[in-house]
Amino acid sequence: MLKQQRVAYILAELEHLYPETPVPLDHKDPYTLLVAVLLSAQCTDERVNKITPLLWQLADNCFDMAKQSVDAIQAIIRPCGLSPQKAKAIKGLSEILVNEYQGEVPQSLAQLEALPGVGHKTASVVVAQAFGEPAFPVDTHIHRLAQRWGLTNGKSVAQTERDLKRLFPRESWNKLHLQIIFYGREYCTARGCDGTVCPICTTCYPNRKKPKVTRKA
Structure with a gap:
């Protein structure tokens, strides 16, 4: 898959899996x-x-x-x-x-x-x-998945954020960062997937034989 093909596939797959994205942290304001x-x-x-x-x-x-x-x-x-x-x-x-x-x-x-x-x-x-302003919060989990999916070469969280903002439509950012978190917790955990196990990893890189070594933020 070319990078733009991976981007389109990831957007569609995450929207299919997680059409609703409630904020995981309970709050009222x-x-x-x-x-x-x-x-x-x-x-x-x-x-x-x-x-x-x-x-x-x-x-x-x-x-x-x-x-x-x-x-x-x-x-x-x-x-x-x-x-x-x-x-x-x-x-x-x-x-x-x-x-x-x-x-x-x-x-x-x-x-x-x-x-x-x-x-x-x-x-x-x-x-x-809280305010609905487009942003793409990147934690260590999103940083790891973005590397596994070939969306960034992952030298830092800041770089990963810039790369993801460049690749994905601005209007998708707020929902997408939660969708990636949800997917990482369910399918592509730090220990449960090494870049060769979960559905997105194997679809994006069907010929990947070795574990994807990810750079820590």
């Missing part, structure tokens, strides 16, 4: 999504979804969260890992939202990335899923 995505760093969505209801009992908006101590936040989010840094970031970004944004989550990538604990991927998820 941009603020709770922002916090949930921050917590998901090096933590499963399933675990985050078990912890956030407890956190929302403490505070489910930036005004109330800004009043909490870092220790109180950390005590709840400890199972998510990296809790000292995450607790400090949650309190810090909540204070900034109160003091600088009248309690509203900003809609620009640059403003989001300036918040404590918010990197480019987290900001991209928020603008895409």
Whole structure:
């Protein structure tokens, strides 16, 4: 398959498998999504979804969260890992939202990335899923699959994001990044597929005999 053929096939196959793409992280508004995505760093969505209801009992908006101590936040989010840094970031970004944004989550990538604990991927998820702005959040799983599917040579997550944005229509980005995540979890896991097992890998590269060695981000 030529690259454009792979792109067309992947788009069609993922749309067939995942016509609906609910956001995996439970949330009720941009603020709770922002916090949930921050917590998901090096933590499963399933675990985050078990912890956030407890956190929302403490505070489910930036005004109330800004009043909490870092220790109180950390005590709840400890199972998510990296809790000292995450607790400090949650309190810090909540204070900034109160003091600088009248309690509203900003809609620009640059403003989001300036918040404590918010990197480019987290900001991209928020603008895409909370505000509907075209973005293509790339995590390590999407980075791995994009390499297996021959869509990037994968020197970095940033490069993979640029390559995917160039290959796929802008209007598909927000849905597609979730579809790739869903597919990776179900068919093309880090250990369950090495580029020679899952349906998309074998269709795109039917003659691939050796495992696809992917570059880590």
